[in-house]
Amino acid sequence: MVKIFIDPGHGGTDSGASGNGLLEKNLTLEIAQQISNILQSEYENIAIRMGRNGDSTVSLSERTDAANSWNADFYLSIHINAGGGTGFESYIYPGVGAPTSMYQEAIHEQIVKETGFNDRGMKSANFHVLRETKMPALLTENGFIDTTADVNRLKDSSFITRIARGHVKGLEKAFSLKRKAINTTIYRVQIGAFENKENADKLEAKASSEGFATAVLFRNNLYIVQIGAFSSRSNAEQLAAKAEEAGFTTFISIK
Ligand SMILES: [Zn+2]
Structure with a gap:
């Protein structure tokens, strides 16, 4: 389990930084939530905790305390820059070395690749969330x-989704995350x-004459008349409803 x-x-x-009608706090939440959603829906053996889930005020100490007491394997802090400039940069704690520096390389590279952002470089800084976390932090x-x-x-x-994807692909590389089958x-x-x-x-023949795309399958010594096969349950249910309306008795088999 990777936490x-x-x-x-x-x-x-x-609110963090603001400009052009946007607030940093909204963008960071959107990116973080998308990262969380993608990780949970597409990867195995992963646990996620969020520093905040909505538009709530949470101090830096509360965030790092939460990560420390949960024993997270990695702390990922999402921000939007301000002050003039363009592109992407990432920070780790000064002099921290491997494995944190390797995680930074993997994640930084994937974000730049996925977004096409101007690469401002891999940096280090004495930020609270990098200093007060007991686990590697970026x-x-x-x-x-x-x-x-x-x-x-x-x-x-x-584009927000691409930023999230970049983070996820980097995490996949850094922690050798396994995709779900x-x-x-x-x-x-x-x-x-x-x-x-x-x-x-x-x-x-009857179903075919009423416009259904039919097939007869032989399974478990039975001849089964099938009118459709779907990877989505709701598509199957829609077709079943249509067939019921046309007077057929339907059942949906799942394999
Ligand atoms: Zn910020």
């Missing part, structure tokens, strides 16, 4: 809120099962 503490910078009464500065070129990109939700569940919509093939053929 990752994700810290969306600022929040509540502390702080990312994802574009400048007061630079028009960066803001135009930050206003686009698909692709979901191979198939929902088959069936309208009859017969021992006698002729009966199956008759029903198939």
Whole structure:
């Protein structure tokens, strides 16, 4: 189990930097939540805690205390830059060395690659969240809120997703995270099962004449008349409802 503490910078009464109608605290929360969602839906053996979940005021000590008492394996702090400039930079605690410096390299590189951000370099600084955390910690500065070129990109939700993806790909490399196996569940919509093939053929012909795409399968000594197979349950249910309306008795088999 890899335990990752994700810290969306600022929040509540502390808006962080602002510019061009955007607040840093909103952007950091959006990026952090997307990172959390992607990690939980696509990766195995991962646990996540958030420094905050909504627009709440949480002090820096409260955040690092929470990560320390949870014994996180990694602390990831998300920020947006300000003060003039463009692009991406990341920070670790000065002189901290490996493995933190290796995590920084892996994550920094993937974010730059995924976003196409101007690379301002891998840096170090004596920030509270880097100093007071007992585990390796990284702080990312994802574009400048007061630079028009960066803001135009930050206003686009698909770009926020790319920033999140970059962090996730970096974490995958840094911690050798394992992707979940692709979901191979198939929902088959069936309208009859017969021992006698002729009966199956008759029903198939009837369904076919009413516009259904039919197939007869032979499974467990039964001829099964199928009108569709889907990876999505709701698509299967929609087709089943349509077949019921047309007078067929349906069942959905799941494999
Ligand atoms: Zn900040």
